[in-house]
Amino acid sequence: MSSERLIYLPLGGAGEIGMNTYVYGYGRPGKERLIVVDLGVAFPDMDSSPGVDLILPDITWLKERRDRIEAIFITHAHEDHVGAVAHTYQDLEAPIFARTFTANIARRKMGEHGHPEDAVQTVGPWPHQQGAGPFQVGFLPISHSIPESSAMVIDTPQGRVIHSGDFKIDLTPGVGEPFDPALWEDVCKDGVKALVCDSTNVFSTHPGRSEASVGPEIEKLVSSASGMVVATTFASNVARVKTLAEAGERAGRSIVLLGRAMKRMVEASAETGVMTDFPGTIPPEEARNIPRENLMLLVTGSQGERRAASAQLARGKYQGIEMKEGDLFLFSSKTIPGNERGVIRIINQFSEMGVDVVDDSSGLYHVSGHANRPDLETLHDIVKPQVLIPMHGEHRHLREHVKVADAKGMKGVLAVNGMMIDLSGNKPKVAEWVETGRTYLDGSVQVGALDGVVRDRIRMALNGHVTVTVIVDEEDEPLGDPWVDMMGLPEIGTSNAPLMDVLEEDLSQWLGRANAKTLRDDDAMHNGLKKVVRQSAQNEIGKKPEVTVVVSRLS
Structure with a gap:
């Protein structure tokens, strides 16, 4: 063997x-x-x-x-x-x-x-x-x-x-x-x-459907639109990008590419010869001078990515172009599981503008x-x-x-x-x-993944964060009262008092009871002050925040 x-x-x-x-x-x-x-x-x-x-x-x-x-x-x-x-x-x-x-x-x-x-x-x-x-x-x-x-x-x-x-x-x-x-x-x-x-x-x-089957349906949709048409798909699906561009061209529309990935993929396709005869495009600055009914934008962001062109159009303007009532937005793509929330957010934002959104629920515009x-x-x-x-x-x-x-x-x-x-x-x-x-x-x-960076970030997002600062003098005695800074926490707790005041009062009481050995020990100070904040916050707001303790000692 x-x-x-x-x-x-x-x-x-x-x-x-x-x-x-x-x-x-x-x-x-x-x-x-x-x-x-x-x-x-x-x-x-x-x-x-x-x-x-x-x-x-x-x-x-x-x-x-x-x-x-x-x-x-x-x-x-x-x-x-x-x-x-x-x-x-x-x-x-x-x-x-x-x-x-x-x-x-x-x-x-x-x-x-x-x-x-x-x-x-x-x-x-x-x-x-x-x-x-x-x-x-x-x-x-x-x-x-x-x-x-x-x-x-x-x-x-x-x-x-x-x-x-x-x-x-x-x-x-x-x-x-x-x-x-x-x-x-x-x-x-x-x-x-x-x-x-x-x-x-x-x-x-x-059985799966061919890419060729979506072209006629997209062409019918674009031809029937009265306002500006914007379509998004995976930028890497250059066959679909070309189908969309050709549908716009046949409908008498000028084609605009928006988004870095969209431009990069079309350029790469042309450079390597895998795609020829792509319809001519115009830059975004020229599009502003063309009637809306004569425009078709091909944009990135089919998965609801916050920084992509689709999301930016949904929030207002992108490169000087904005959507208006009566325009059409087409998702010529499938939403990958896990991305639904971002896509739905964009759909609702467009809906509030009066934009008609077409997704692939019909199965006509994506394979x-x-x-x-x-x-x-x-x-x-x-x-x-x-x-x-x-x-x-x-x-x-x-x-x-x-x-x-x-x-x-x-x-x-x-x-x-x-x-x-x-x-x-x-x-x-x-x-x-x-x-x-x-x-x-x-x-x-x-x-x-095990370094704790993302884990700590999630815990702060879920629980909020409190920073406690204490100054200790040369004799290991507290110099004044501790103070706190809060992030991501409500200002008022169940006692109807400011949460910050409650935390600082409880911390002061703990510090006043601490013995000399504890006051000399940084670890004991950190652990004790952290425990007070988490317990007091639990009583006041039902949540134990992440806590950072800073003990500054005067030498």
Whole structure:
């Protein structure tokens, strides 16, 4: 029996939507040569990660083995697959391979962070293969909601593995390559050891719809509008952006792109040649001089992001343009679970302006970029893998996908983040567990999930904060009374007295009773004063705030 093994290890994206990071390795246990497929991000929300800019995968395991990483391969240019490339480069410094469009986006990110753009190398589609240690890796075109999406064909000494990436089966995607069943059948004809497969839409039992099906419906909607039309979608879905722009152009409207991501994706599409004949656009400053009924804006912010163009228009003006009664706003996108609150807020703000909002509840103006269950089963039937490993989904998606595989007579393996699977031989098994988690990009620094920064921020948001200041003289005696500063707390408690006065009185009484030993001990002072504040606040407002105690000693 060979002493070498083939391993699969998800570090992000298996048990959650977003932050996709997958590792494959081959070699002796603990000595494997490694490749990484995707380095993505997830997006924060005010409930679980207030103030955070981005959420990155915890790559500690990879950093400790950076000398064994042969290469990083990026399946496509969505943020949850490419967004962490620049943030992690200084820790990994491995060569990055991607197809032309994805490489363009990745290089822009690298340049913004001061990293060498030539670390990102462009590779052609299948049948080209890139060597990476014991692996030969090819980019197999597959349709999705962004150009040049690819599955990874990973040839190993133990057999062929296919990593699907995000995909749908679309024969008429508009922009990007259509799904090619004959090509896939040829790639899989000699046998596939494992298919690591997208699971996002496993619960959707109806066949997926083509991107081509939304164009006529959008055109009818835009043509019937009497005021200005504003539409938002994922900026990366350049096929949809083009469909929207063409609908506006045919309706005799001038097209305006608003939002950095929207402009960047259209530019990248043109630079790399994946999209041609995009309708002409005008800058926002020219739009102010054009009648509203002759304007169509394509804007960022389909998920309710507070700083995106959609949210800013909903709050008033954006680059001198504002919405008015009788205008139309179209969400040509699906709201990702967790983003509903932000989207609904925007819809209500527009409603108060008299703007008519159309979302995708009718199913007419958006199609998913992910395979529904019938399309997943079609791919299963083409690939015919020995083993199916679901990825890109919450635990419920992965578990359901295993059930689908088992029902078709395939061996399904449920592997979540941190579960290393040994794919050697004919019986995959759990090899070991790896500690995984998330890293927060907080401003310009990265903090670990266990560092307590976000936890403390949440506790302050929930409970408010009190700062207690005490001055102690050279004789270790209090110099005057303690005073407090409050944030996020009501001014009046149940006693109808100012909360600040109550806290300061209780603190003064505690300080007056404190013995000489306590007054000399900073830790005892901190603990005692903190306990008084929390207990007094609990009595007055039913809440125990976070407390910071400052003891200043005169020397």
